[in-house]
Amino acid sequence: MENVNFLYDLLGKNIISVVLVISLPLMFVLVYALIAILAELKVSAWIQERLGPMRTGPWGILQPIAEVVKLIQKEDITPDKSSKLLYNLAPFIIFTGAYAAFAVIPFSEYFVPAGINLGLFYIFAVGSISAIGIVMGGWASNNKYSLMGAMRSVAQLISYEVPAAMAVLSIVVLASTMNMQEINKIQSGWFWNWFIFGGPGTIAKLWVIPFTMGLGLIYFISSLAETNRVPFDIPEGESELVAGFHTEYSGMKFAMFFFAEYANMFVVAAVLTTIFLGGWNSPFNDFMQGPIWGVFWFVSKAFSVVLVQIWIRWTLPRFRVDQLMYIGWKVLLPLSFICFMAISLYVMLK
Amino acid sequence: MIQYLKNIWAGLSSTFIGMRITWKHLFVKKVTIQYPDERFQLPEKARNRLYLEMSKCNGCNSCAIACPVNCITVETIRVSPDDPHQEVHFNGKDRKLWVSRYDIDFAKCCYCGLCTAVCPSEAIQHTTEYEYSVYKREDLLYKFQTLTPEQVKEKERLLAEFRAIEKVCHPETDAKPAEKKVVDKPTE
Secondary structure (H helix, E strand, O other): OOOOOHHHHHHOOOHHHHHHHHHHHHHHHHHHHHHHHHHHHHHHHHHOOOOOOOOOOHHHOOHHHHHHHHHHHOOOOOOOOOOHHHHHHHHHHHHHHHHHHHHHOOOEOOEOOOOOOOHHHHHHHHHOHHHHHHHHHHHHOOOHHHHHHHHHHHHHHHHHHHHHHHHHHHHHHHHOOOOHHHHHHHOOOEHHHOHHHOOOOOHHHHHHHHHHHHHHHHHHHHHHHHOOOOOOOHHHOHHHHOOHHHOOOOHHHHHHHHHHHHHHHHHHHHHHHHHHOOOOOOOEOOOOOOHHHHHHHHHHHHHHHHHHHHHHHOOOOOOOHHHHHHHHHHHHHHHHHHHHHHHHHHHHHO | OHHHHHHHHHHHHHHHHHHHHHHHHHHOOOOOOOOOOOOOOOOOOOOOOEEEOOOOOOOOOHHHHHOOOOOEEEEEEEOOOOOOOOOEOOOOOEOOEEEEEEEEEOOOOOOOOHHHHHOOOOOEEEOOOOOOOOOOHHHHEEEOOOOOHHHHHHHHHHHHHHHHHHHHHOHHHHHOHHHOOOOOOOOO
8 A cells, every 4th residue: 555755755764864754753752742732731621710820931931941841850760679670661662652653643645654554553553552651550560559550550451442442443443444644544534434423325324323433432432441530530540549650760760751641642542533533634525625734624623622631531530440440341442342233234235 | 231321421411511611710800919929918907017116005014914925014203203204105295104014925926916906005916917937936036125224223222222212211102002013912
C-alpha cells in the first residue's frame, strides 16, 4: 500500500526528513500537553465556579509553562532503598509507550509518520508498554502505595483492554482494514458516513447505528480506564494512595509521567477520532476538505474528545475497585460482544 | 436480567445528568473574585480592626472589662488640678483622667465588638481596615495613647506633688475609698 507523506515528497527519504517526521509529533505533543494542562486547570475551575489561574500571563495562560519550569528546577530524588535502574527507567518507558503510538496516527491525508497496514493492532500493542512502565515504577519505588497503585493500574488496564479491543475490532470488521489511513478514507463525505453513524452505506445501515454508537461509548469508557483518568483513577487515587505509582517521583521524572498521561489521553482520543469520528474528514463533504484542513479537523476533533475526558473528570467520583471490575467484565465486555455480533451480521448481509 | 439492564441505564443516565449539571456550571458567573484587584462590598456593620479616638476616651476602663479575651489594657492617671495642660472632652466637660496607656493586642482580639457596645462615649469603633497582617506577633500590639513617655512622667510627678500637698493640707482625705487597694477575695 502506498502511503503519502508530504515531508518525504518534499525532501526525499533521507536522514533529515526521517528525523523531521519522527520529531514533528513530539513537538505537537509538547505544545498539546501545555494546552491540555491549561484546559484541565481552567475547566476544573469553571466547573467549580472558580476563576482558575489568573496571575501568570493574561488570564493565566502561561500557567502550564510556569509549572514545567518549576518541575525542571525541582530536586530529582531517588529513594535510598529503591531499585535504581528500574526506578530511573520507568518514566522513560512510560513516555516511550505513549509516544510510540503517535507513529501511526494519521494527522492528515498527507501526513502519517508510519502508515503501516496494522495501525490499530500496533496501537494496542504499544499501548500496553505503559503498563510495564507503571509496574516498574511502582515496584522499584519500594513504597507500599506505589506498589498498590501499580497493581491496581495493571488490573484495570488488562480488564479494559478487552472491551476496547472488541470495539476496535468491530470497526475493523466494518471497514475490512486495520490501516488507519484507509479507515479515514472510507469515512469521507458527510458526517453520517462516520463509523459512529454506521459508516457509509444505504438506508439498510440504520439498524446498525445503535450498535456503532454503543461501541463508541464502550471505547470511550475503556479509554478513560486505560489512561487512568477519573472516574477510573484508582491507580493514583489521591485520597487512598497518596499519588499511586508515582508517589516517590519528583522533578523532571514526575513531569515525564505527567506528559505521558496527557500524551496517552491524546492517543486514545485520536484513535476514537479516527475509527468513529471520521479522522481528518470534514463533517460537511467537500466543505473545508483538504490536507491542511485535515490537520485542523483531526486536531479539533481529538481535542474535543480530550475536553470531554476533562469534563467527565470533574463530574464523576472515583469507582471502587469491585465496581471497576464489575463494569469492565460484566457490563462492557458482554455489550461489546453483542455489538460485535450485530456488526458482523450486518457486514455478512451487506 | 432486567435489574442488570436497569442498573446500566441508571448509570448512564445519571452520568448524563451529572454532565449536564457540570456543563451549566461552566458558564455561570464565577463566585470567586481576583481579591487584591477587586474586593467585596463590606457589610454595613462589619467588624474589622478597632480604632480608638483618644480625644473622646474618658479612661473609664469599660472596654477592658468587657473584653472576653483581655486584649485591651488601659492605664490612667488622674488629672492634677495644677497641671497647665488641661483638655476639654467632646461633650464639653473637663478631662478627669489622662490615659497613659491604651494597648489593643490584635493577635488576641476576637472581633466580638463588645468594647464598642459598652463604650459610653463611642471612642472605640470598628474601622473598615482588615488587611494588617505582620511578620511578628509583637507588631500586632497597637498603642493608642497620645501622651509621650515624658508627658506621662510629668503627669505622674504633678499628681504626686498635688497629693503630697493635699496630704499636708487635708490629712482626713487620705483614706479616700477610690484609692483603696483592690482586694481579690471579698472580706468575711
